[in-house]
Amino acid sequence: MSNSGKPKRAALYLRVSTGEQTTENQKRDLEKLADLRGLSVVTIYEDAGVSGAKDRHDRPGLDALLKDARKRRFDIALFWSVDRLGRSTRQVTTHMGDLDACGVAQFFFKESMDTSTAHGRAMLEMAAVFATLEREMIRERVIAGLARVKATGKTKSGKPVGRPTVDPKIAARIVKMRGEGQSIRKIAAAVGLSVGVVAKYGAAA
Numbered sequence: 001m002s003n004s005g006k007p008k009r010a011a012l013y014l015r016v017s018t019g020e021q022t023t024e025n026q027k028r029d030l031e032k033l034a035d036l037r038g039l040s041v042v043t044i045y046e047d048a049g050v051s052g053a054k055d056r057h058d059r060p061g062l063d064a065l066l067k068d069a070r071k072r073r074f075d076i077a078l079f080w081s082v083d084r085l086g087r088s089t090r091q092v093t094t095h096m097g098d099l100d101a102c103g104v105a106q107f108f109f110k111e112s113m114d115t116s117t118a119h120g121r122a123m124l125e126m127a128a129v130f131a132t133l134e135r136e137m138i139r140e141r142v143i144a145g146l147a148r149v150k151a152t153g154k155t156k157s158g159k160p161v162g163r164p165t166v167d168p169k170i171a172a173r174i175v176k177m178r179g180e181g182q183s184i185r186k187i188a189a190a191v192g193l194s195v196g197v198v199a200k201y202g203a204a205a
Contacts, residue, residue, distance in 0.1 A: 010039035011074040013065055015084045019049040026080040029109050033078060037107075042074055052087040056095070066095065069102040081110035096121070166197060174198055 012030045014023035023046055034041050047061035056063045062085075065077060077099060079085055085106075086092040096115060099106055105116040114120040166174075170191050177187045188198040 008038075008040055009042045009074040009076070010034045011065060011068070011077045012041060012044045013046075013061065013077055013079050013084060014044065015047040015050060015052060015059070015061065017049070017051050021049075023048055026084070029080060030078045033107070033109055039076065039078075043068070052083055052085075052091075055091075062095070066098055069099050069104045072102065072104075074104065076105045076107060076116075079106065079108050082108050082113075166193065 012027065012034070014026045014030075016023050016026075027044070031041060033039075045061040045065040047059045050059050050061075056066060068074070069077070082092060085095050085108075096106060100115065105114065107114045170193070174187055174191060174193075177190070178184070184195055184198050188195045191198065
């Protein structure tokens with residue numbers, strides 16, 4: 001990296017959607033990236049357990065990053081992937097534009113793309129579009145699947161949904177065995193049903 005016009009001060013942005021996840025892997029990858037590119041990490045921003053679908057004002061780490069970008073506290077912001085910045089094309093392009101307006105470049109580790117080049121910026125915007133499209137397609141498939149189950153009572157594989165019905169002969173056997181004083185667990189093992197199902201029919205004894 002040359003000294004002319006190349007960014008030296010780097011900020012890292014880390015985000016995970018749930019409290020069960022950790023930002024440590026993202027941090028490790030971005031620190032290695034900064035070292036390889038000769039960057040000095042001056043600050044780290046983090047949103048742990050925060051959905052990328054939220055606006056910046058509901059993401060303290062991102063909000064602080066964007067505010068500090070205006071103060072030129074760093075020259076480049078490193079993200080683990082484009083969806084760390086936002087979950088929609090609108091969000092991603094808006095935040096990218098805000099950083100650009102402050103003279104802050106961005107690098108996205110997973111996509112290996114740098115917004116300091118026109119090609120990198122175009123590719124990142126395309127990546128955001130396809131990420132949004134993929135989420136919408138998944139959402140549509142889920143909705144279609146729920147509608148099919150509601151209409152037919154069956155899953156895509158043809159299996160019925162809801163509680164399984166018990167053969168009348170087995171139900172009668174459960175009632176008989178329960179009436180003889182046998183335990184629910186013993187009956188369940190004998191008829192090959194769950195304890196919960198046996199308890200339901202055994203209550204009739």
